[in-house]
Amino acid sequence: MSLFSPARILKTVLALLLLAAPSAQAAEDLVTDFTLGNGMQVVVIEDHRAPVVVHMVWYRAGAADETPGVSGVAHFLEHLLFKGTDDLAPGELSKTVAENGGTDNAFTSHDYTGYYQRVAADRLGLMMSMEADRMRNIRLTETDILTEREVIIEERNQRVENSPQSLFREQAMAAQYLNHRYGVPVIGWRHEMEQLGLDDAMDYYRTFYAPNNAILVVAGDVTPDEVRTLAEEHYGPIPANPELPEERDRPAEPRQTAERRLVFEDPRVAQPYVSRSYLAPERDPGDQKTAAALVILADILGGGQTGYLTEKLTFEQKKAVYTSAWYRGQSLDDTTFGVYVVPAEGVSLEEAERAMDETLDRFLDEGVDEAQLERIKMQIRAGQVYARDNVESMARRYGSGLTQGLTIEDIQAWPDILQEVTEADILTAAREVLDRDRAVTGYLRAPARDEPSADANETQPANEVSQ
Amino acid sequence: MIRILLATLVSLALTLPARAGVDIQEVKTPGGLTAWLVEEHSIPFTALEIWFRGGTSLDRPGKRGAVNLMTATLEEGAGEMDALAFTRAKEELAASFSYDAGDDTVSVSAKFLTENRDEAVALLRETLVSPRFDQEAIDRVRSQVLSIIRSDAKDPNDIAGRAFESRAFGDHPYGTDSNGTVDSVSSLTRGDILQAHADAMARDRIYIGAVGDITPEELATLLDDLLGDLPETGAPLPRDIEPALTGGTTVVPFDTPQSVALFGHAGVDRESDDFFAAYLLNTILGGGGFESRLMTEVREKRGLTYGVYSFLVDKDHADLWMGQVQSANNRVADAIEVIRAQWAEISENGVTAEELEAAKKYLTGAYPLRFDGNGRIANIITGMQIEGMPLDYPATRNDRVEAVTLDQVNDVARRYLDPDALRFVVVGQPEGLSSTD
Numbered sequence: 001m002s003l004f005s006p007a008r009i010l011k012t013v014l015a016l017l018l019l020a021a022p023s024a025q026a027a028e029d030l031v032t033d034f035t036l037g038n039g040m041q042v043v044v045i046e047d048h049r050a051p052v053v054v055h056m057v058w059y060r061a062g063a064a065d066e067t068p069g070v071s072g073v074a075h076f077l078e079h080l081l082f083k084g085t086d087d088l089a090p091g092e093l094s095k096t097v098a099e100n101g102g103t104d105n106a107f108t109s110h111d112y113t114g115y116y117q118r119v120a121a122d123r124l125g126l127m128m129s130m131e132a133d134r135m136r137n138i139r140l141t142e143t144d145i146l147t148e149r150e151v152i153i154e155e156r157n158q159r160v161e162n163s164p165q166s167l168f169r170e171q172a173m174a175a176q177y178l179n180h181r182y183g184v185p186v187i188g189w190r191h192e193m194e195q196l197g198l199d200d201a202m203d204y205y206r207t208f209y210a211p212n213n214a215i216l217v218v219a220g221d222v223t224p225d226e227v228r229t230l231a232e233e234h235y236g237p238i239p240a241n242p243e244l245p246e247e248r249d250r251p252a253e254p255r256q257t258a259e260r261r262l263v264f265e266d267p268r269v270a271q272p273y274v275s276r277s278y279l280a281p282e283r284d285p286g287d288q289k290t291a292a293a294l295v296i297l298a299d300i301l302g303g304g305q306t307g308y309l310t311e312k313l314t315f316e317q318k319k320a321v322y323t324s325a326w327y328r329g330q331s332l333d334d335t336t337f338g339v340y341v342v343p344a345e346g347v348s349l350e351e352a353e354r355a356m357d358e359t360l361d362r363f364l365d366e367g368v369d370e371a372q373l374e375r376i377k378m379q380i381r382a383g384q385v386y387a388r389d390n391v392e393s394m395a396r397r398y399g400s401g402l403t404q405g406l407t408i409e410d411i412q413a414w415p416d417i418l419q420e421v422t423e424a425d426i427l428t429a430a431r432e433v434l435d436r437d438r439a440v441t442g443y444l445r446a447p448a449r450d451e452p453s454a455d456a457n458e459t460q461p462a463n464e465v466s467q
Numbered sequence: 468m469i470r471i472l473l474a475t476l477v478s479l480a481l482t483l484p485a486r487a488g489v490d491i492q493e494v495k496t497p498g499g500l501t502a503w504l505v506e507e508h509s510i511p512f513t514a515l516e517i518w519f520r521g522g523t524s525l526d527r528p529g530k531r532g533a534v535n536l537m538t539a540t541l542e543e544g545a546g547e548m549d550a551l552a553f554t555r556a557k558e559e560l561a562a563s564f565s566y567d568a569g570d571d572t573v574s575v576s577a578k579f580l581t582e583n584r585d586e587a588v589a590l591l592r593e594t595l596v597s598p599r600f601d602q603e604a605i606d607r608v609r610s611q612v613l614s615i616i617r618s619d620a621k622d623p624n625d626i627a628g629r630a631f632e633s634r635a636f637g638d639h640p641y642g643t644d645s646n647g648t649v650d651s652v653s654s655l656t657r658g659d660i661l662q663a664h665a666d667a668m669a670r671d672r673i674y675i676g677a678v679g680d681i682t683p684e685e686l687a688t689l690l691d692d693l694l695g696d697l698p699e700t701g702a703p704l705p706r707d708i709e710p711a712l713t714g715g716t717t718v719v720p721f722d723t724p725q726s727v728a729l730f731g732h733a734g735v736d737r738e739s740d741d742f743f744a745a746y747l748l749n750t751i752l753g754g755g756g757f758e759s760r761l762m763t764e765v766r767e768k769r770g771l772t773y774g775v776y777s778f779l780v781d782k783d784h785a786d787l788w789m790g791q792v793q794s795a796n797n798r799v800a801d802a803i804e805v806i807r808a809q810w811a812e813i814s815e816n817g818v819t820a821e822e823l824e825a826a827k828k829y830l831t832g833a834y835p836l837r838f839d840g841n842g843r844i845a846n847i848i849t850g851m852q853i854e855g856m857p858l859d860y861p862a863t864r865n866d867r868v869e870a871v872t873l874d875q876v877n878d879v880a881r882r883y884l885d886p887d888a889l890r891f892v893v894v895g896q897p898e899g900l901s902s903t904d
Contacts, residue, residue, distance in 0.1 A: 049509065050839035082757065091767060094757040099825050101832015103756075120832060150770025157725035158773050158793050162623060220839075268723060270617040305554040314607065315551065321614050344610060375558040382561030382580055388510050389840045 031398070032224040033408050036231060038240045039212030043398045043408070044227045045219035047391040053220035054392045055127045056116040057135070058399040060215070061208035063188075064110040064181035064250055064332070070200045072188015075108040076152055077201045081115065082106075083144045085137040090144070093130050100126065110182050111332045112403035113208075118392065121221040128234035135209055136238055145198050153194065156187050164266035168275075168444045175260040175440045176277055179251045180333060210241030215402050219395035253279065253334050256438040263443045271321075272445035274353045277338035279438040282331040285410050291329040292417045293429035294337055299376045300368060300426070301325040301339060301360075306375075309339065312359045319347050319355045332404045337433050349443045360434060368423040380418050489838050491848055493858055494683045498691035502675035503848045503858070504683055507841055511581040513679030514841040516849040517595075517694070519573045520672040520783070523645035524705045527666070530659050531640075532647020536605070536612055537663040538568035543604035545593035550604050553590070562587040564594065570641060571783040572853065573667050578842065581680045588689055595668065596696045600660050609652060616646050623727040627894040630719050631729045634890065635710040641785060669701030670694065676849030678841040707784045709733070712890045715903035716803075719894045726799040726895030730806065731789030732888040735879075737781050737854060744871045744879040745779060745788075750826040751818050752809070752884075753777030753790055758825075760809050765792065771802040788883060800899040807886045814884040817877030831865040 030046040063074045084090040097104040102119030117127045160166040170185050177183030187193070216235065218227045256279055283291040301308050302325025309323035322342040328335045339360070343352035387394060401411040494502045523534045542557075542564060543550040557564065562579040575595065579587035619625035629644055636642030646652070673694065677686050712732055735745040753761035753776050765775045777790035794802040838844050851860065893900055 049507065050836070052836045052839045091758060091763070095825070098756045098758055098829045099832075101829055101834070101836060103833070118836065120836060147768070147770040151766055151773055154725070154771070154794060154798075155773035157795055161724045162727075162793075268621045270619075270621040271614050306551060306558065311551065321610050342614065345613075371555075375555065379558060379561045382512075385510060385512050385580060386563075386578060389512075389514075389842060391839070 031408070031412070034224075034228065036211065036236050038236065038238060040231070040235050040238075041215045041402065042227065042231055043215065043217045043395075043402070044222065044224045045217070045391060045394050045398065046222065046224075047219065047388070048221050051121045051221050052118065052391075053121040053124050053218060053222055054116060054118050054395050055124060055131070056114055056217040056219075056395055056399050057131050058112050058114045058215040058217065058403050059208055060112065060213050060248065060403045061204075062109050062111045062113055062403075063184065063186040065208065065248060066181065066184075066204065068181075070192060070196060070204075071184045072152065072186075072193045073196055073200045073204050074113055075187055076149070076193070076196050077204050078106045078108045078113050078115075079148050079152060080140055080144060080201055081134050081138060083148070084139055085133045086139060087133055087137070088130060093134070096126070096130065102127075108186055109400075110186055112400060114399055114403075116395075124218065124222060124226075125230050125234065128230055132234040132238060135211065135214070135235075138205065140198055140201065142198060145196075145201070149193070149196060152187070153190070156190060156193065159187060160185070161190075164264070164268045164444065167266065168264040168442060171262055171264055172275065172277060172440050172442045175262055175442075176279065176336060178254055178256065180253050181250055182331075182333065207241075207243070207245070210244055211235055211238045212240035213244050215399060217395045217399045219391045248332060250333060259436045260440045261442070262440070263445070265445055265447045267446055269444055269446045271342060272349055272443065273340055273342040274349045274356065275338060275340035275442045275444070276353075276356070277336045277440050278433050278435065280327065280335050280337040280433045282333065282335040283329045283404075283406060283410070283414075285405060285407050288329075288410060288414060288417050289421075289425065290429050290432075291327075292414070292421050293425040294327045294433065295329055295418065296373070296376055296421050297426050297430050297433075298325045298327040298337065300372060301363065303376065306372065308363050309341070309356070309359055312362070313341060313352075313355055314344075317355060319344055319352060321345075323356075330400060330404050330406070349445060353441065353443075364427065364430060364434075368426055370423070373421075373423065373426075377419055380415065384415055489844060489848075489861070491858055491861070492683055494677075494686050494690075496687040496691045498695050500670070500673065500675065500690050500694060501852075502677060502686060502690055503852060504676075504681070504686055505678040505841075505844055505848065506680075506682065507678055507844075508680045510841070511680050512578055512841070513581070513584065513677060513681045514845040515577045515579075515679075516674075516676045516845045517575040517577075518674045518849050518853055519668050519701070520571065520674070520853060521667050521701060521704055522569045522572045524570055524640035524784070525663070525666045525702045526640060526645075526647075527659075527662065527702075529651065530655065530663070531643055531651040532612065532645070533655055533659045533663040534573065534667050535568045535645050535647065536609060536652065536655060537600075537660045537667065538566050538573050539612065540600055540604055540608045540660065541566045541594045541598050543608060544599040544601050545590075546597045546599070548593070549599070549601065550607075553594070556590055557587075560587045560590065562590065564591055566594075568645065568667075570645060574849075576842075576845075584681075584689075588693055592693045595693065598664065600657055600664070602657055605655075605657060605660060609655070612646055612652055613649060616644070616649055616652065619644070619646070623721055623723050623725075623894040626719055626721060627727045627729045627892050630717060630894070631731070631890070631892040634717065634892065635712050635731075635787065636708055636785065637711060639708045639784075640705055641708065641782065665698055666702035669698045671700045673697075674849050674852040676845045676847075676852065678845040678848070705784055710785055710787055712888070713904070714885075714887045714889055716891045716893065716900060717904075718897060718900055718902045719892065720896065721894050723895055725793050725795050726893050726897045728792050728794070728799060728803060728891055728893045729789065730791075730803075730889050730891045731780075731787045732885060732890065733883070734779055734781070734786035734788040735883060736786050741875075741879050741883070743867050744875040745883060747823060747826050747830065747868065747871055748813070748818065748876050748879055748884075749777055749779050749788070750830060751822045752813060754826075756829065760813065761790070761792075761806060764809055765802050765805050769801070769805065771798050771805065775802070775806065796896045797898045799893060799895065799897045803891055803893075803900070807889065810884055810889060811886040813880050814886065815881075817873070817880050820873050823871075823873050823876055827868055827871075830868050834865060 032044045104117040106115045174183045313320035325339045327337045341352045492504045565576045753759045761775045772794045775792040780787040
């Protein structure tokens with residue numbers, strides 16, 4: 001079934017699955033870390049197979065650290081960091097990276113913002129000099145703001161407005177979080193994005209972009225000594241920001257006591273599905289056991305062909321075309337565990353939901369198949385071997401872990417914690433988390449066919465070419 | 468089928484050779500197979516790529532979607548095992564197999580640990596040589612394919628890809644969706660799937676790349692075991708085709724806030740003497756970096772899009788020079804005007820020496836960086852074989868890039884880039900745009 005992974009059925013929902021993939025790091029002896037005098041943490045991951053280095057700077061600041069009313073400003077600022085500094089003309093950083101044969105980009109989540117370049121190992125110093133420059137010295141004009149605001153609105157059009165699955169997920173997340181900023185999309189609400197200005201971006205920048213709020217991750221054909229020398233030269237002189245907030249205190253979730261249900265209808269939906277997400281604990285420093293059990297629970301329920309939901313609903317009952325389960329264990333604050341079912345032809349969403357709930361109940365009664373648990377653990381062990389083939393994803397694991405509240409020790413202990421998970425751990429975690437009072441149940445579907453506008457759409461095939 | 472087009476682009480990028488620090492050995496097996504191998508013993512696993520030339524273009528008349536459905540059903544039961552038993556066996560070994568059907572190739576990608584390599588390869592062999600194609604499995608996967616076909620019919624990117632390819636390639640296999648239609652897929656029988664397997668997966672069209680913890684001798688034995696029992700010959704390959712594109716605009720009405728536009732005209736064959744000049748030219752025009760002409764003019768200066776790209780599409784039987792942009796319905800006409808103007812500007816006035824120098828630095832510097840991982844390298848060296856490149860080609864690739872002159876690039880710009888020949892296919896509710904024919 002690999003061709004028909006939900007990437008094609010449910011492109012946006014799949015994004016969540018990637019985050020649920022079991023973490024694994026091998027070759028811990030190849031990871032070194034230290035801290036510069038100004039508080040900037042440094043992680044070095046060695047891989048000497050090719051003369052390549054990945055250079056990343058991660059800030060412990062993301063969309064959930066924004067001030068209410070300026071949603072999207074963390075991501076907007078990420079775009080603006082390519083505009084220029086006292087020493088770099090707009091676009092010069094990317095141009096310089098390209099002229100050195102490298103690639104660069106940046107990413108923003110609720111919990112972090114990161115910048116990276118992938119380049120020949122002997123260009124590392126050049127990358128650091130430019131990245132250090134834009135940590136404190138960006139220079140923006142009103143024109144930059146106006147033009148780039150159009151770009152992020154087009155990015156929202158592309159990622160969200162053109163995709164009913166994304167619009168649906170946005171509404172579901174907003175319903176999931178009653179108080180926490182995880183309910184606000186990273187890219188921002190459109191009406192607030194349209195008002196973002198220079199001051200909003202600079203406020204965020206001055207607060208969070210500082211060495212004492214940053215983590216440098218360098219992975220590839222380098223030694224820790226080389227990195228230390230270069231990092232002290234380029235990042236060392238930047239003063240720490242004494243005004244940096246001490247704690248990342250975001251508004252916490254109150255006790256959730258009522259299920260939320262939503263129906264999202266859009267004529268562009270060809271394949272309806274039902275999704276359910278539950279508020280769930282995340283990996284915490286020194287306390288990752290429940291999260292480890294939930295990772296394995298997601299694997300047991302939704303892990304491909306042999307996942308429990310697929311076996312029951314697709315193979316046995318033939319009620320689903322596709323099922324999956326996800327868990328985003330890495331998160332600074334309370335996270336989500338979820339399942340979804342794409343019903344087979346002729347099966348209603350109500351029936352699919354009922355079958356899904358019956359199957360979850362049955363799982364709790366039957367318990368864990370010991371052989372399946374062993375297979376999952378074997379794959380996690382092997383994953384540590386395969387992970388070493390991609391040094392960039394190892395770098396991301398450390399960068400995201402450290403900006404989401406974990407320590408190096410937590411990240412390195414994780415594979416062993418996963419191996420220690422027992423059936424009892426899994427069932428305890430499942431009973432705790434699968435609580436409808438803390439859940440959002442959503443139906444995504446097209447409007448009923450008896451509406452005239454929907455009929456009109458149905459009679460003209462969407463792919464018909466107008467001549 | 469924008470995904471297929473973009474996938475072609477990726478394989479193009481990966482297969483450009485260069486002076487990279489990899490030591491490729493050619494391995495000839497006693498059974499008559501040829502493979503390329505890079506030994507890398509530092510991590511105890513092997514990445515193996517097995518590609519069959521032909522792909523979904525081998526679908527027989529009236530059987531559109533057969534190769535695709537066949538490929539997707541390979542791992543749904545093999546030998547003595549049904550789908551679940553097979554998957555459990557694979558999970559116990561922690562091996563990873565994936566099967567993909569493209570316009571020109573069926574590809575099999577495998578990763579397996581050294582500690583259980585023999586068992587993993589035996590399991591893989593069953594899926595290639597003895598797939599069961601149980602009726603129940605075919606029906607299950609068919610329902611997934613039908614779900615995808617219905618979803619794609621409401622996805623502006625897919626609608627644009629299909630409309631563009633239909634216009635370019637008509638009744639050639641490239642002109643229709645390789646997933647097939649609801650009707651064609653619904654009527655495929657188990658016999659059609661067996662036929663597709665015999666047509667597409669034969670020894671006369673096989674290309675193999677391996678990277679990892681394995682010696683040439685071990686690889687030779689492994690390959691003869693794995694592939695020795697496949698049929699000797701498969702179905703004939705399709706004909707070459709000149710894209711039938713004419714200049715103009717095609718609007719496909721679809722109710723969505725942001726229009727998706729694909730554009731293109733005839734391209735450049737990889738075998739052509741113009742290819743490297745065209746590749747450099749495309750890098751400057753819209754090759755993916757933030758500093759390309761199209762990104763600078765459409766995004767950086769005007770904020771009309773999140774991304775705009777141009778790319779050379781090098782299929783086995785056709786060549787296109789294409790691009791893509793997405794922009795809100797009330798702005799896409801402006802974006803298209805800017806793109807057309809840039810196309811004209813470069814065609815008439817060429818690029819500057821500085822731009823060419825920057826593109827050369829990028830391409831020659833980036834090339835060795837691609838060779839950084841067993842899986843990635845296995846892909847590159849398999850692609851090199853299917854493109855007919857010699858074993859030592861990597862050592863000369865950067866020299867070929869360096870040898871291209873400004874005159875050659877600007878000559879290629881004059882001869883190939885033609886704003887009047889560009890066909891724009893726009894899916895959405897674009898304001899100020901209508902179909903020109």
